Amino acid sequence: MEASSSKLTETESWEIIQNMIRQAKNEMRDDGFYYLLWGWLVFVASLSHYVLGYVLHYRHPYAVWLLMLVGIAGTIYQSVRKSKTQRVKTHMEQFIGSFWLGIFIAIVVVLLGAAFKTGYAAAYPALIAIYGIGTFTSGRLFRFTPLVIGGIISWAIALVAFFVSFPVQLLLLALTVLVSYLIPGYILKAGYRHERV
Amino acid sequence: MSAFESLDPMLHSQLRLAVMSLLIGVKEAEFTYIKEKTEATAGNLSVQINKLKEAGYIEVHKSFKDNYPLTTCKITQQGVSAFEQYVNALKTYIDSNPKNA
Numbered sequence: 126m127e128a129s130s131s132k133l134t135e136t137e138s139w140e141i142i143q144n145m146i147r148q149a150k151n152e153m154r155d156d157g158f159y160y161l162l163w164g165w166l167v168f169v170a171s172l173s174h175y176v177l178g179y180v181l182h183y184r185h186p187y188a189v190w191l192l193m194l195v196g197i198a199g200t201i202y203q204s205v206r207k208s209k210t211q212r213v214k215t216h217m218e219q220f221i222g223s224f225w226l227g228i229f230i231a232i233v234v235v236l237l238g239a240a241f242k243t244g245y246a247a248a249y250p251a252l253i254a255i256y257g258i259g260t261f262t263s264g265r266l267f268r269f270t271p272l273v274i275g276g277i278i279s280w281a282i283a284l285v286a287f288f289v290s291f292p293v294q295l296l297l298l299a300l301t302v303l304v305s306y307l308i309p310g311y312i313l314k315a316g317y318r319h320e321r322v
Numbered sequence: 323m324s325a326f327e328s329l330d331p332m333l334h335s336q337l338r339l340a341v342m343s344l345l346i347g348v349k350e351a352e353f354t355y356i357k358e359k360t361e362a363t364a365g366n367l368s369v370q371i372n373k374l375k376e377a378g379y380i381e382v383h384k385s386f387k388d389n390y391p392l393t394t395c396k397i398t399q400q401g402v403s404a405f406e407q408y409v410n411a412l413k414t415y416i417d418s419n420p421k422n423a
Contacts, residue, residue, distance in 0.1 A: 135416055
């Protein structure tokens with residue numbers, strides 16, 4: 126950039142403003158890390174729960190959900206690492222961070238209610254619907270259609286889940302994370318790589 | 323007199339306008355990030371950031387990160403208002419002189 130005292134024309138002013146706003150906008154790229162991390166963990170856990178509990182008849186199939194601790198550790202590690210290397214913070218990132226924290230807390234609340242009162246079969250449709258809120262809203266905010274579609278499909282699956290047994294709900298949960306986390310996550314990752322080349 | 327002549331002189335400067343345009347879209351940004359995006363020299367950028375700070379348009383926070391000094395800049399409410407006024411004045415001028423846009 127040239128010396129600050131140079132005389133600006135109105136067109137140059139516009140160009141500077143547009144160019145800098147575009148630069149800041151590029152900071153909102155998402156590499157899909159969290160979608161892939163949680164997508165794979167929930168996908169593997171729900172299918173394993175199904176196979177262990179209803180095919181192999183193992184006594185404690187729900188133990189596979191301990192895998193979620195890996196997700197929590199991975200999320201904390203990645204966010205600390207990112208905050209150390211990141212040179213700019215956007216409002217959108219701050220919002221989306223709080224939003225997903227809210228989604229996580231809502232999931233924990235529903236799971237606690239399920240564990241102590243209603244049972245998991247009553248809670249899983251609500252969980253699937255909450256997943257849908259997360260991906261749909263994120264997709265709308267970032268104008269990323271695969272997440273929006275994933276969110277809408279999650280809600281359709283949530284509705285179906287009210288009418289089926291718990292083992293089928295486990296399969297539906299795996300399908301939910303496949304369409305709303307894994308597929309959009311891989312598309313994001315591919316786009317992010319492409320942009321960085 | 324055109325609207326353009328009444329533009330805020332604090333913002334009507336290439337580098338200061340670039341810094342403000344960058345900060346308006348983010349929560350906060352480090353000095354090295356602003357330097358990279360504006361392609362300014364460290365010395366010139368320091369001077370212009372200081373002017374914006376003295377005008378109350380930005381907040382500058384100095385700290386340390388991994389034992390290196392870290393300067394972080396953030397736009398203030400006053401800065402946001404000034405930037406909006408500047409953009410509106412620019413828009414009025416361009417609307418009234420479409421061939422110059």
